[in-house]
Amino acid sequence: MVGAYPSGAGCSWPLRSLYKCPNLKIEEYSVLTNAGRARAMRAPGNVQGTFAFEQMIDTIAEKIGMDPIEFRKINYTDVDPDWGGKYTSKKLIEAYDQGAKAIGWEKRNKPGSGEGTVKRGIGMASQIWWGGGSPPGYATLKLNSDGSLNISSGTQDIGTGTYTILAQVASEILEIPMDKIQVTLGDTETGPYGTASGGSMTAPTMTPAVYDAAVQMMDKLKSGAAAILEVSEDELNYSNGIFTVKNDPQKTIDISKIVNELNARTLVTTGARNANPDGYAINTFGAQFADVEVDTETGKIKVNKIVAAHDIGRAINPMTLNNQIHGGVIQGLGFALFEERIMDSYTGKTVNANFHDYKVPTIKDTPEIVPIIVSETDTLISPVGAKGVGEPAIIPTAAAISNAVYNAIGVRIKSAPMTPDKVLNAINNL
Amino acid sequence: MKNFEYIQPGSLNAVSTLSKEKFVSSHLFAGGTDVLGLMKDNIISPDRLINLKNLPNMDKIVYKKGEGISIGTLVKISDIAENEDIMNHFTALAQAAGEVASPQLRNVGTLGGNICQRPRCWYFRGEFDCIRKGGGICYAYEGENKFHCIVGGGPCYIVHPSDTAVALTALNASIKIHSNGTMKEIPIREFFILPEDDPMKENILEPGEAITEIFIPELETGKKSAYIKLKERDVWDFMTVSIAAVADVSGSLINNVELAFGGTAPKPWYDENINKVFINSKISDLETNVKKIFNDSELLSKNKYKLQLIRNLTKRILNNFSA
Ligand SMILES: Cc1cc2nc3c(=O)[nH]c(=O)nc-3n(C[C@H](O)[C@H](O)[C@H](O)COP(=O)(O)OP(=O)(O)OC[C@H]3O[C@@H](n4cnc5c(N)ncnc54)[C@H](O)[C@@H]3O)c2cc1C
Ligand code: SF4
Numbered sequence: 001m002v003g004a005y006p007s008g009a010g011c012s013w014p015l016r017s018l019y020k021c022p023n024l025k026i027e028e029y030s031v032l033t034n035a036g037r038a039r040a041m042r043a044p045g046n047v048q049g050t051f052a053f054e055q056m057i058d059t060i061a062e063k064i065g066m067d068p069i070e071f072r073k074i075n076y077t078d079v080d081p082d083w084g085g086k087y088t089s090k091k092l093i094e095a096y097d098q099g100a101k102a103i104g105w106e107k108r109n110k111p112g113s114g115e116g117t118v119k120r121g122i123g124m125a126s127q128i129w130w131g132g133g134s135p136p137g138y139a140t141l142k143l144n145s146d147g148s149l150n151i152s153s154g155t156q157d158i159g160t161g162t163y164t165i166l167a168q169v170a171s172e173i174l175e176i177p178m179d180k181i182q183v184t185l186g187d188t189e190t191g192p193y194g195t196a197s198g199g200s201m202t203a204p205t206m207t208p209a210v211y212d213a214a215v216q217m218m219d220k221l222k223s224g225a226a227a228i229l230e231v232s233e234d235e236l237n238y239s240n241g242i243f244t245v246k247n248d249p250q251k252t253i254d255i256s257k258i259v260n261e262l263n264a265r266t267l268v269t270t271g272a273r274n275a276n277p278d279g280y281a282i283n284t285f286g287a288q289f290a291d292v293e294v295d296t297e298t299g300k301i302k303v304n305k306i307v308a309a310h311d312i313g314r315a316i317n318p319m320t321l322n323n324q325i326h327g328g329v330i331q332g333l334g335f336a337l338f339e340e341r342i343m344d345s346y347t348g349k350t351v352n353a354n355f356h357d358y359k360v361p362t363i364k365d366t367p368e369i370v371p372i373i374v375s376e377t378d379t380l381i382s383p384v385g386a387k388g389v390g391e392p393a394i395i396p397t398a399a400a401i402s403n404a405v406y407n408a409i410g411v412r413i414k415s416a417p418m419t420p421d422k423v424l425n426a427i428n429n430l
Numbered sequence: 431m432k433n434f435e436y437i438q439p440g441s442l443n444a445v446s447t448l449s450k451e452k453f454v455s456s457h458l459f460a461g462g463t464d465v466l467g468l469m470k471d472n473i474i475s476p477d478r479l480i481n482l483k484n485l486p487n488m489d490k491i492v493y494k495k496g497e498g499i500s501i502g503t504l505v506k507i508s509d510i511a512e513n514e515d516i517m518n519h520f521t522a523l524a525q526a527a528g529e530v531a532s533p534q535l536r537n538v539g540t541l542g543g544n545i546c547q548r549p550r551c552w553y554f555r556g557e558f559d560c561i562r563k564g565g566g567i568c569y570a571y572e573g574e575n576k577f578h579c580i581v582g583g584g585p586c587y588i589v590h591p592s593d594t595a596v597a598l599t600a601l602n603a604s605i606k607i608h609s610n611g612t613m614k615e616i617p618i619r620e621f622f623i624l625p626e627d628d629p630m631k632e633n634i635l636e637p638g639e640a641i642t643e644i645f646i647p648e649l650e651t652g653k654k655s656a657y658i659k660l661k662e663r664d665v666w667d668f669m670t671v672s673i674a675a676v677a678d679v680s681g682s683l684i685n686n687v688e689l690a691f692g693g694t695a696p697k698p699w700y701d702e703n704i705n706k707v708f709i710n711s712k713i714s715d716l717e718t719n720v721k722k723i724f725n726d727s728e729l730l731s732k733n734k735y736k737l738q739l740i741r742n743l744t745k746r747i748l749n750n751f752s753a
Binding site for chain 1: 552553555556557558569572573574576660662663664665666667670732733734735736738739742743745746
């Protein structure tokens with residue numbers, strides 16, 4: 001459904017790209033509805049598509065009597081099935097293996113085989129998304145005469161940690177402490193063009209731009225140091241803001257002095273996101289695992305644990321990365337169990353347009369979440385090696401929960417959210 | 431929002447006089463957690479709000495062993511949930527209070543306000559001119575009715591939203607009401623009304639009347655009480671279905687039981703015939719006995735699951751007494 005105005009995203013990309021399948025026919029069409037227009041959503045279309053598709057994959061695996069992970073592994077693909085491009089990196093098998101271990105996959109029983117009224121189940125689902133970033137994207141660095149650094153860019157931080165990771169990348173190359181770096185974002189008047197918050201693009205697009213600007217800054221500093229110290233650039237060592245002459249360690253100069261001695265006041269560089277490699281497919285991958293309990297007398301589903309194993313290239317900052325995964329999983333939990341726009345079909349009005357009837361999960365509904373990063377880096381994309389995580393984190397959550405629910409009760413719930421009424425109706429064949 | 435007057439009278443007589451003044455629409459205000467929502471959503475637009483906060487002695491809990499407990503109308507829901515006498519002797523009420531909304535709302539909402547809160551039907555709370563708001567049709571009847579009633583409906587199909595009212599109904603509480611200078615006491619089982627009597631009101635209160643306290647008689651020896659509630663979300667959610675029970679269970683035998691059902695009807699549902707199914711029955715027969723209740727329910731297009739749910743929860747709450 002696309003609402004009253006055609007816009008939005010398809011749901012079929014996971015079906016087309018997640019597995020190797022030589023004979024695949026997919027038909028997808030949009031339906032205009034007399035409802036409000038489609039709005040922005042984390043991983044538009046893919047949460048929905050994955051919810052349906054990964055349940056189908058589990059169903060097929062069960063029909064042929066195969067373990068769902070085994071089935072996914074034999075249908076694994078090294079190349080993008082759509083056009084044959086090789087992936088810059090793909091660690092989906094690692095996500096299956098590490099996730100399965102963390103959830104205790106070996107404890108998984110036959111569907112619906114548990115005793116008692118509250119039944120336990122384990123399930124999983126895979127994820128694919130873009131998230132490699134691309135040009136254009138720029139960042140300007142200003143090194144001040146006190147040795148402090150400003151980074152500015154027209155991109156933004158919507159709570160995801162952009163400020164932190166941009167500073168980190170510059171700090172890593174220039175060896176300037178984080179507390180001497182100031183980042184100015186969200187203003188296209190003062191900063192050069194930066195990417196919009198969408199497509200999990202910000203980290204993989206903007207960190208290489210900062211990297212490029214920092215490398216240029218390093219070149220300027222080095223040539224400045226060489227000129228002032230009257231040595232060649234090869235004769236210099238650099239560490240923690242200080243150049244030292246290799247053969248004469250008494251001869252040193254720090255970066256703030258370089259700026260002053262050059263009478264530059266500020267050194268300025270602007271970096272750009274590099275082009276992506278030709279002929280490659282760039283994707284993020286992951287697998288999430290759910291451990292759930294279903295109360296067969298009330299229809300209520302309780303999620304005990306979610307393991308989220310993701311291939312997102314390099315983890316620049318594990319803390320902000322884990323926050324993204326927590327946020328994605330909790331939002332996915334909302335999609336799986338609670339959140340639904342309920343529209344009166346006679347009037348077309350939404351009856352639950354408030355935060356009380358439209359139920360987002362609270363902390364009491366939130367399970368233990370275990371993020372696992374299975375990737376090291378992806379240097380084919382950029383020297384930084386990061387892919388995005390914002391959207392990957394939400395994509396497989398609901399599908400993993402639904403497969404776990406099936407494993408618990410042996411009945412498929414085919415529409416989200418899986419509220420108690422639907423579960424009871426499914427159990428009692430109503 | 432329309433301009434309104436805000437008054438904090440110091441006596442019940444003043445409350446009566448102020449709320450009955452001709453050509454002025456008045457509304458009583460306790461914690462305000464429901465009143466303010468109703469005003470913001472344009473469901474009520476009173477000329478005058480009468481805050482009960484300054485009335486003396488209405489925020490007290492007094493327990494007299496052997497007699498019962500009196501709870502002032504202004505006692506906060508959170509204080510009920512945590513009161514030792516209520517937890518020990520009227521457990522269902524403490525549990526029901528603990529299930530209400532969220533900690534913030536429980537800290538502000540009062541017992542009287544909780545009982546008198548307006549229904550949560552989303553058509554009633556939304557921009558629909560339905561029967562309960564004086565309009566001509568019930569939008570829920572053929573619309574989005576998964577949370578609506580399965581008994582007692584027509585022409586309106588709300589469920590009563592209050593958790594505490596369900597517990598108080600099972601506990602056979604009575605409600606003390608100040609009515610134009612005199613006091614009256616009404617059993618809670620007669621306090622709420624069905625839409626067939628008046629689809630625009632949920633209880634018998636008339637303008638000029640105010641609840642002053644709620645009294646619960648001491649349970650007979652051997653009886654205990656409990657409350658269970660299914661909500662979709664673990665906190666900050668109204669009941670899908672809830673049940674309060676006062677029961678005397680020895681071993682595997684149910685000697686006596688009084689059940690009240692929430693999320694089931696336009697008022698906390700109490701039916702002697704349901705009690706009779708379980709009185710002097712065995713716990714081991716629950717599975718068959720629950721099938722005998724609510725057979726006369728009128729299921730709507732999207733609330734069929736409630737019948738099974740009510741039966742399952744009845745089984746569960748009674749089972750818990752023998753555990
Ligand atoms: C988001 C949300 C979630 C909620 N979830 C739940 C829930 O899960 N379970 C539940 O039971 N409730 C729930 N509630 C309702 C909440 O508990 C009530 O709003 C609260 O208990 C009302 O108390 P109050 O003192 O604030 O009442 P007020 O808002 O002040 O009054 C409510 C009504 O009672 C009348 N009134 C108040 N005192 C008297 C009196 N002494 N005599 C006569 N009439 C009186 C008022 O005129 C008004 O019509 C929820 C409310 C919200 C907003
Ligand atoms: S159930 Fe009652 S309140 Fe809801 S739409 Fe029908 S008449 Fe209105």
